[in-house]
Amino acid sequence: MAKQYPLKIIAFTCYNCAYAAADLAGSMRLSYHPAVSIVGIPCTGAVEPAVILNAFEQGIDGVFVAGCLDGECHYKTGNLHARERVRQLRGDLERIGLEPERLEMFQLSAAMGSRFAELVNEFVERIYTLGPSPVRPGLDCGGRKK
Amino acid sequence: MIVAEQKSFKEIVEYLRGKYDLLIVPCMSCTAVCFAGGVQQGEELASALRIHCKMHGDGLNCTVRPVTRQCDPEFIEELTGEVAQADSILSLACGVGVQFLAERYPDKAVIPALNTSFAGGKTAPGIWEERCSLCGNCVLHVTGGICPITRCAKGLLNGPCGGSEQGRCEIDPNLPCAWQLIINRMNGLGRLEELLAFQCPKDWSTGNAGGLRRLVREDLRLK
Structure with missing residues (x-):
């Protein structure tokens, strides 16, 4: 890995797939990067864009949303809605001035414990390459004041 | 809305x-x-x-x-x-x-x-369509509940214009011909012959060409 400074990454994971995959990764004694804080949710379709933007506003370095594979959403199409929202939000991040690569959508099944660990490590590596979020609290943006 | x-x-x-x-x-x-x-x-x-x-x-x-x-x-x-x-x-x-x-x-x-x-409504999740031009003089009772002012690209009161093909507007093939829809609707209602009645030129004095429009309801005003 590149530079080893503390990162903060939030993973919004669906209880029916990615959250269970993370659980499985733990049961399999697979280690993945501790920078990732996992938030379990009933369906990735319930993740509101405002919540993801708020995470970035608070200075989080990266966010990923992990939902079910195509056709396996327990609420039919929540994962597809989430994927589309993430796609749109990446465009929004670009317009705001943040790298869109800081946001990603993954699709997994509950049996993919080792894949979850791999994806987390790949994502952390990506964020290390991008560097810390420019909106982290305490970073001096050198802005004009009132 | x-x-x-x-x-x-x-x-x-x-x-x-x-x-x-x-x-x-x-x-x-x-x-x-x-x-x-x-x-x-x-x-x-x-x-x-x-x-x-x-x-x-x-x-x-x-x-x-x-x-x-x-x-x-x-x-x-x-x-x-x-x-x-x-x-x-x-x-x-x-x-x-x-x-x-x-x-x-x-x-x-x-x-x-x-x-x-x-002014329109949701036709499917994520899709909204216009339905009303706010002309102030509704003709929907004549046209089977389909507005020719809004939905016909030419705003015809006595349609169809004759330019549509396969029920699609000649202005935009993605647009259904409003008059085709009106005829289908009136036919279904058994009221097709009503469309033979000529519609006089519309009274546009209720439209927005004269600037700001105002509606006053005396029964609701504070005295």
């Missing part, structure tokens, strides 16, 4: 140049229903602006304060306290709400965050 869509982020940022204390006012009525100006969109816009300002070194303080309806003076009156703290207001209402805010708070810059598109 009034259907609207959000202006581009770049455009909004441009309007906010030189502003420091911004009050973002979502509207809980039409623009919330069409996912353009509700609380969620207000919070998203506030977050996006805060991130942008942190990155570009602009000190912008954003507060989000939704109101039930911005086209109603009694609801925008509730904003008085928050407006006093702000130097400008970003309204997520339709053009009506923006103007009502500007009239009520004349010493503040009121900026529209949305483009007001049309």
Whole structure:
């Protein structure tokens, strides 16, 4: 890995797939990067864009949303809605001035414990390459004041 | 309802140049229903602006304060306290709400965050279509509940024009011919022969060509 400074990454994971995959990764004694804080949710379709933007506003370095594979959403199409929202939000991040690569959508099944660990490590590596979020609290943006 | 869509982020940022204390006012009525100006969109816009300002070194303080309806003076009156703290207001209402805010708070810059598109409704999730041109003189009783003023590209009262093909408008093949729809509807209702009656030129005095329109209901006025 590149530079080893503390990162903060939030993973919004669906209880029916990615959250269970993370659980499985733990049961399999697979280690993945501790920078990732996992938030379990009933369906990735319930993740509101405002919540993801708020995470970035608070200075989080990266966010990923992990939902079910195509056709396996327990609420039919929540994962597809989430994927589309993430796609749109990446465009929004670009317009705001943040790298869109800081946001990603993954699709997994509950049996993919080792894949979850791999994806987390790949994502952390990506964020290390991008560097810390420019909106982290305490970073001096050198802005004009009132 | 009034259907609207959000202006581009770049455009909004441009309007906010030189502003420091911004009050973002979502509207809980039409623009919330069409996912353009509700609380969620207000919070998203506030977050996006805060991130942008942190990155570009602009000190912008954003507060989000939704109101039930911005086209109603009694609801925008509730904003008085928050407006006093702000130097400008970003309204997520339709053009009506923006103007009502500007009239009520004349010493503040009121900026529209949305483009007001049309009077219409949702035909499928994520799709809204225009249904009414607000002409002030409804003919839907004659045309089986399908508005030729809005849905016919030529606004014909005595259609069809003869240019449609396979039920599609000659102006835009993606557009169903309104008069084909009207004939199908009237045929289904067993009222097709009613369409033989000639419709006189429409009285457009109720339209918006003469400037601002006003509706007065004496029974509802405060005496």
